[in-house]
Amino acid sequence: MNNQEKQPEQALHQHHLTQIILSFQESQAIITAAKLGIADLLKDGPKSVDELAQLCHAHPETLYRLLRALASIGIFKEEDHTVFSLTPLSHYLRSDVEGSVHSLALMVGDTKAWSAWGDLIEGIKQGEVVFDHKFKMSFYDYHTENPEFAKYFNQTMFNHTSLLTQHVLEVYDFSPFQTIVDVGGNHGYLLSSILQKYPASRGVLFDQPFVIEAVEKEHLKNNPFHDRINAVAGNFFESLPKNGDVYIFKHIIHGFHDEKARQILQNCRDVIGDGTLLIIENVLSNKNNHSFSAFMDLQMIVMSGGKERTEAEYQQLLEQAGFQMTRVIHTSSPVSIIEAVAK
Numbered sequence: 001m002n003n004q005e006k007q008p009e010q011a012l013h014q015h016h017l018t019q020i021i022l023s024f025q026e027s028q029a030i031i032t033a034a035k036l037g038i039a040d041l042l043k044d045g046p047k048s049v050d051e052l053a054q055l056c057h058a059h060p061e062t063l064y065r066l067l068r069a070l071a072s073i074g075i076f077k078e079e080d081h082t083v084f085s086l087t088p089l090s091h092y093l094r095s096d097v098e099g100s101v102h103s104l105a106l107m108v109g110d111t112k113a114w115s116a117w118g119d120l121i122e123g124i125k126q127g128e129v130v131f132d133h134k135f136k137m138s139f140y141d142y143h144t145e146n147p148e149f150a151k152y153f154n155q156t157m158f159n160h161t162s163l164l165t166q167h168v169l170e171v172y173d174f175s176p177f178q179t180i181v182d183v184g185g186n187h188g189y190l191l192s193s194i195l196q197k198y199p200a201s202r203g204v205l206f207d208q209p210f211v212i213e214a215v216e217k218e219h220l221k222n223n224p225f226h227d228r229i230n231a232v233a234g235n236f237f238e239s240l241p242k243n244g245d246v247y248i249f250k251h252i253i254h255g256f257h258d259e260k261a262r263q264i265l266q267n268c269r270d271v272i273g274d275g276t277l278l279i280i281e282n283v284l285s286n287k288n289n290h291s292f293s294a295f296m297d298l299q300m301i302v303m304s305g306g307k308e309r310t311e312a313e314y315q316q317l318l319e320q321a322g323f324q325m326t327r328v329i330h331t332s333s334p335v336s337i338i339e340a341v342a343k
């Protein structure tokens with residue numbers, strides 16, 4: 001291949017890489033629109049920039065430049081000069097729709113969370129959790145310090161879980177289980193959905209005291225399965241509720257490094273008897289293809305100190321905690337179900 005033939009391909013690669021490097025600009029623009037609540041303001045139809053600027057207390061000229069940039073990538077549409085409407089993409093920036101990513105944008109755009117990503121290099125060089133190192137507090141302590149952030153985090157988990165639950169119910173049969181324990185079950189969406197499908201089962205929702213207190217007030221009060229759910233406050237590093245037939249850990253184990261993850265699983269091993277353990281996670285692919293999980297793994301280095309794992313790594317972790325992996329069931333969503341029993 002001569003130099004002239006190479007040129008277009010090289011230019012393509014250079015352009016592609018440049019786009020990836022600059023994609024933070026798109027993230028920040030979307031986050032800013034989410035912070036201003038633009039999508040909610042447009043839910044009843046198009047509005048002019050002047051109207052929007054007044055409603056969200058922004059500067060009309062710079063707001064126009066923001067919306068013009070977002071319209072150039074399909075987020076919002078400029079119907080007429082300076083008049084904008086929602087698009088299929090910005091629909092999900094609304095805070096009130098199923099599948100909303102509004103809270104995700106606000107969580108990612110939190111000043112501390114965003115600036116921690118700027119120090120990813122420290123995590124890679126030192127092998128430390130960037131957030132802890134930079135702010136001298138853990139990601140979960142930050143939830144206590146900043147309840148707004150905790151609200152966005154919990155709402156993001158809720159939205160995520162509500163999208164995934166159907167896929168889990170499609171492939172896994174919970175009918176053999178009378179008592180279902182959802183460990184770190186937070187809002188109880190997954191547990192409630194299982195109880196809805198399996199009327200003979202009862203549930204235990206286990207989480208930290210402040211979460212259980214909030215969930216009882218906000219979610220369980222109006223939950224039609226409330227009388228079949230026992231909400232239990234505790235700490236999974238100390239002990240888990242006894243007498244469960246199945247213990248579900250959805251998006252729990254990935255939040256911790258191996259030693260802590262083992263400790264949680266060993267505490268489960270102490271109470272599980274001949275019950276079943278289900279770990280529901282985005283399992284990391286062995287191949288280096290582009291994967292949501294591989295970047296979520298970096299999020300762990302930056303924020304909470306956990307790690308995404310391959311199937312083989314989950315198997316090893318389970319064995320070390322006294323379990324035997326029985327099968328891995330893939331769903332039509334990014335999560336898989338890792339099933340195990342005590343050895």
Ligand SMILES: C[S@@+](CC[C@H](N)C(=O)[O-])C[C@H]1O[C@@H](n2cnc3c(N)ncnc32)[C@H](O)[C@@H]1O
Nearest residue numbers: 157161184185186207208211234235236250251
């Ligand atoms: C990433 S969220 C997952 C929530 C839920 N399982 C889901 O997938 O939507 C982690 C959950 O673990 C809970 N958690 C964290 N530390 C805990 C602890 N030491 N004991 C009990 N629950 C804990 C958090 O309060 C939170 O609800």
